[in-house]
Amino acid sequence: MRILFLFSAAILFSAFSPAVASPVAVICYHEICAAPRNDMETTPENFEGQLRYLKQHGYRTLSMDQLVAHVRGVHPAPEKSVVLTFDDGYEGVYRYAYPLLKRYGFHAVVFLVTAKVGSKGGKMQHLSWPQVCEMDRSKVVEAAVHCHAKHVKMAQAWDVERSKGQSGQDLIDDLRTARHLLQSNIHHAVNYLAWPYGSYNRELINGARQLGYQALVTTDYGVNPAGTDPDRIKRLRMSSRYDTPQRFASKLDAYRMQPAGRAEGGRSRHHSPAHVHSATVPRRSV
Numbered sequence: 001m002r003i004l005f006l007f008s009a010a011i012l013f014s015a016f017s018p019a020v021a022s023p024v025a026v027i028c029y030h031e032i033c034a035a036p037r038n039d040m041e042t043t044p045e046n047f048e049g050q051l052r053y054l055k056q057h058g059y060r061t062l063s064m065d066q067l068v069a070h071v072r073g074v075h076p077a078p079e080k081s082v083v084l085t086f087d088d089g090y091e092g093v094y095r096y097a098y099p100l101l102k103r104y105g106f107h108a109v110v111f112l113v114t115a116k117v118g119s120k121g122g123k124m125q126h127l128s129w130p131q132v133c134e135m136d137r138s139k140v141v142e143a144a145v146h147c148h149a150k151h152v153k154m155a156q157a158w159d160v161e162r163s164k165g166q167s168g169q170d171l172i173d174d175l176r177t178a179r180h181l182l183q184s185n186i187h188h189a190v191n192y193l194a195w196p197y198g199s200y201n202r203e204l205i206n207g208a209r210q211l212g213y214q215a216l217v218t219t220d221y222g223v224n225p226a227g228t229d230p231d232r233i234k235r236l237r238m239s240s241r242y243d244t245p246q247r248f249a250s251k252l253d254a255y256r257m258q259p260a261g262r263a264e265g266g267r268s269r270h271h272s273p274a275h276v277h278s279a280t281v282p283r284r285s286v
Contacts, residue, residue, distance in 0.1 A: 023223035024062065024070055025255055026083040028235040031124065032092040036241040044096040049245030050238065051104045054082065057249075061107040063142060064192045068215045071228040082252070084108040085217065085235065087146055087194060089117060091125040094135065101140050110135070111146035111194035111217070114178045129185050136186045144192040145213075148178035153199035172207035179211060192217065205231050223255045 030040040032047050054061075059080045062070070067083050069075040084101075086093050089112040101108055116126040135141035150157070150171060158168045175193065182190045191214040195204075198219030208216055215230040222234035236255060238248055 022077070022079040022081070023225040023255070024067060024077050024081045024083060025223045025252060026067065026085060026217065026233055026235045027252075028219065028237045029084070029086045029097075029239040030088055031090040031239075032096040033090075037123075039240045039242070041092075042239055042241050042243060044100070046241065046244060046248075047097060048100050050243070050248045051100055051106060053245050053249050053252075054106070055104050063107055064109055064144065064215065067224070067233070068192075068230055070226055071215075071224055071230050071233065073226045076226045085194065086110045086141075088113055088124075088151075089127045089132070089146070091127055091131075093141065094127055094131040098135055098141055102138075107139070108141045109144055109192070110141050111144050111192075112178070112182060113146050113148070113151050113196075114181045115147075115149040116151075133186055143182060143186055143190070144194065145175065145178045145182055145190055146194050147196045148174045148181065150174040151196045153197045154195060154204055155199040155201040158201060158204060168203065171204065172211070175208055175213070176211050179213070191215070195219070 029042065029047075031042075032044055033041050034043065036042060057080070059082055060078065062077060062081050062083050064083070066075070066077065066081075070077040070081070084106065086097065086108060089110055093108075093110050097108065110127070110132070112127070112132065117132060118128045119126045132143050136143045147154075154171050158171060161168045161170075179190050179193075189212075191212065193208055193213045193215075194217035200216070200218065205216060209231070215233060217233040217235065219237070220232060220234045221236065223236070224234055228234070236251060238251065243251075
């Protein structure tokens, strides 16, 4: 009888106890174009194949608000949840990603270099303000901040300025300008920032928080279980032309199977090795 009672109690406990939330993968893209020129670009065909994989295998996409609720433990995300992000704000997000996201019923985030919005100079075309506003209003591609004009490795720039006796305040001011400009164009609060090149330090985190940013996205490599520090959201890079749907699937599945709280450390897989400048706050050069 005692064994039967314990077995029944175990069944009841498992039925009514909350499910353990799976880690959320935040996927990092840059540009989508027909003829990729570097490892920051992928083709529309590759991107659509990745979306098709997500759709066919029951994945859902989260907004930044939903991701932050998950990492704070307020509303843990369901299994097979991902966040799709684009850095820099290139025109291919509107031309290719936006219609594909609508077709598959998915959501994404674009982190903008606001000084470049509307810029037609150079080889890389950036989004226009009408395109940014249209996508943000649609709730398909939400707009957030990368920076205004200082698209640099901010932690290293901070160190250089401090070594010269300067305050580094111009870097914080750049993030303030970006937030104000974006908010004035899309007409609602902007609460999220992705560090340029993934480079940050404690002083920059504190400065961004004082400006009103509620979560900060890095290029530290890994996934985000409930309880992840919202100042250090990790990501997986999938933006290369070599990230075929098959490779995408294997990367994503490998990380989804990680035990909660574990993520890959070590070198970044964007541009250059990770540079660790303190024991507590890693600074990434990505």
